[in-house]
Amino acid sequence: MKTNTTNKICPVCKLHDQDIIRKWNTGEKTTYKCARCGKFTITQMAERTTKRKNLGPKLSSWIRNLSELEMEVPEINTNCLVEIEQSIPEYNPSDKQYLFLRNISRKSRHPGDVLSILPELDYPLAWASAPDEILFYIRFLVERGFLTLTDNKGFRYAPGNNSISVAISPLGWNYLDEYEQRAIELSQAFVAMSFSKSMSKIWEQAIKPAINEAGYKAYRIDSTQDHYKFNIKIIDEIRNSLFVVAEVTENKNYVYFEAGYAVGRNLPVIWCVHKNDIDNVHFDTKKCNHVSWKTPEELKSKLYDVICVAVGRRKKI
Ligand SMILES: [Zn+2]
Structure with a gap:
């Protein structure tokens, strides 16, 4: 591993001083120690995406805040950037x-x-x-x-x-x-998903345990309530949630409605879909990165990772 401590520019915040340390782990990624952002490793492709999309300030804050919490900063690659871009709200x-x-x-x-x-x-x-x-x-x-x-x-x-x-x-x-x-009361994650029997199994075996293991309480609406009460309850429970998991397999309209409401409230939304259903995903959300899965085990593991990156893991409730 080559190390160079001469003056360099941080690719995230553009700080230019002696506090930047570059270490070439491989030809593809670089570790930086920046006095403003903190220590992080970023791939070359992610460096280019950060610049092109002007993600610098958001990414800098994200890295610095993880460091302040003494949490490990995951390697920043293009997938990670998509999660950051979509999942961190525009704070007012x-x-x-x-x-x-x-x-x-x-x-x-x-x-x-x-x-x-x-x-x-x-x-x-x-x-x-x-x-x-x-x-x-x-x-x-x-x-x-x-x-x-x-x-x-x-x-x-x-x-x-x-x-x-x-x-x-x-x-x-x-x-x-x-x-x-x-914030302690808001430990809930709202789950928008199809009520079909096969998807209920996915809720029990993948989505609920992934959310619980990340330290949040998974909430799924009870489909037996009447229509009017159902809508009021949805709005209320989304307002009481820190983030939303939108599982769009089977392409149900109400799932998009619930996720759309959450986006409007600046809540992070994590999209998931079965690999066989990717092509059926609603046009407007195709541009969002989806957690795609084939088995409940795969969904559980991927969803857990995305929650930890996008919202942060918290102590068990
Ligand atoms: Zn920096």
């Missing part, structure tokens, strides 16, 4: 403020602990795409009373050097507790 500014505050809380050793944030390197902590964006969230969190600035530098900031010292306020800790309580 309110989500990003929460995610940033949560990252600061993880770094805090105790309430009142003062942390130094370097916007130039730390903006992926807020799923932001530039230093200015994280500065905006810091300002807003201070105004909301959730963060306190612990020095007098204010927000004057010149790229590359000025750090900002912040601490989470008591109000901020309360906000995190309330938000996280809701």
Whole structure:
């Protein structure tokens, strides 16, 4: 393995400094250690796709947040990029403020602990795409009373050097507790799939165990309810879910309706289909990457892997 620690550019965030370490594992993939993203291995083809599709900011945040959670960053190949692109929601500014505050809380050793944030390197902590964006969230969190600035530098900031010292306020800790309580309650994965007898076997043997093993509660609607109650229940349960598994084998319209509702709510949707049914998949969703399977064992194993990459594995419930 060749190692080169001269100045290089991170292919994800374009950081150019001495903190980038390149290691050529093979001719096809490279390991980087970036002061902004963290450590990751990416294939050459994935590097090109990242550039072409402008996935840099999202990918940088994804890598950095996995590193912050001390989770292993899977090798980034083109399949992985498709999952990231389709499954990570476009976070709104309110989500990003929460995610940033949560990252600061993880770094805090105790309430009142003062942390130094370097916007130039730390903006992926807020799923932001530039230093200015994280500065905006810091300002807003201070105004909301959730963060306190612990020095007098204010927000004057010149790229590359000025750090900002912040601490989470008591109000901020309360906000995190309330938000996280809701996140604990939201451990559900909604499953949209055909109600046929053969697919019920797939639910029991593959989908439900894959979701449970990833640490989530699998929820499938009860098909015996009357039509009106059925629709209300669907909307309600999707709202109470963290993500949706859409199993489109047998091509049922209600499965597309449920998945479409989840997409509209910015929830990650993981599509699955039996290999024999791939050609029958609805036109609009053909462009999405499907977990294709032949046996329940194959679906269980692939679905588990995709959930871990797309949503993250959580402690067993
Ligand atoms: Zn980087």
